[in-house]
Amino acid sequence: MIYCRGTLFDVLDNGAGRQINGGSTNADQVIRFLNLDDFRCPITLEIMSDPVTIASGHTYDRASILKWFRAGNSTCPKTGERLTSIDLVPNFALKVLIKQYCSANGIPFVETGRRNRDAGRFVGSSSVANEQAMKLLASFLVGRLVAGTMEQQNKAAFEIRLLTKTSIFNRSCLVEAGVIPPLLNLVTSRDSSCQENAMATLLNLSKNSKCKSTIVGNGGL
Structure with missing residues (x-):
């Protein structure tokens, strides 16, 4: 799924x-x-x-x-x-x-x-299929954030925002896929919806100490 x-x-x-x-x-x-x-x-x-x-x-x-x-x-x-x-x-x-x-x-x-x-x-990594599917989805969404159109970036940011609410495992997969740098870039986007989704997602990620360290390491507060 x-x-x-x-x-x-x-x-x-x-x-x-x-x-x-x-x-x-x-x-x-x-x-x-x-x-x-x-x-x-x-x-x-x-x-x-x-x-x-x-x-x-x-x-x-x-x-x-x-x-x-x-x-x-x-x-x-x-x-x-x-x-x-x-x-x-x-x-x-x-x-x-x-x-x-x-x-x-x-x-x-x-x-x-x-x-x-x-x-x-x-929801976690108890299923190998779930684990691999989540990693695939994380990579796909990060790719949209990096190289997509503004509309694609906004939709990807919205999707990532939902996923970061779901479980620690999802947040870990997204961070490993490199989601933080493009999210930080979207914070200064001209699109207010992109900004909102990026900021909300970073807030969700910051609730985990490891993710928070990665955010700080990439120049986030």
Whole structure:
């Protein structure tokens, strides 16, 4: 799912998509092929407000699947498959689609209103596939920050901002990929959105002592 995220974020994040024929966006085209059932949690059958993907590849609302795991279950509720891990991978792309679908169809979207503290505990490097996918995504996003257009830099900065909220492992991968120098450059960007995303991301990174040292070592405060 992290690899898919790297492919999809360019279209779906930050409420932005490229304009295509008729003035619609790529995201609009995707939404037309979806229906409300695509956004329901398989456990509660309610519209998901915080979708996460588990090791089986199926997506559930965070609160529902956490309740399932905390009850002592270690299987996928939908398939019964025994899981190799109980990692929860936030499905940001799906969440954006759900919000856009609800907005386009007059359906209220209820944010969870809670900080994503569980993600830091469940999302990590316990899966080799997750680890390699995160490293690949980190390298891809840093490349966009360094050599992308201003629009691509802004979207990459927004994506990195989300990832740095998720776990220490994600922050470590991004720092190792060289994210700090281009983020510091974006702090003085002409684009206010780029500035905001860069500053918020640096703040998230500074919460870790090793990351903070790297920021200072690259001229940041």
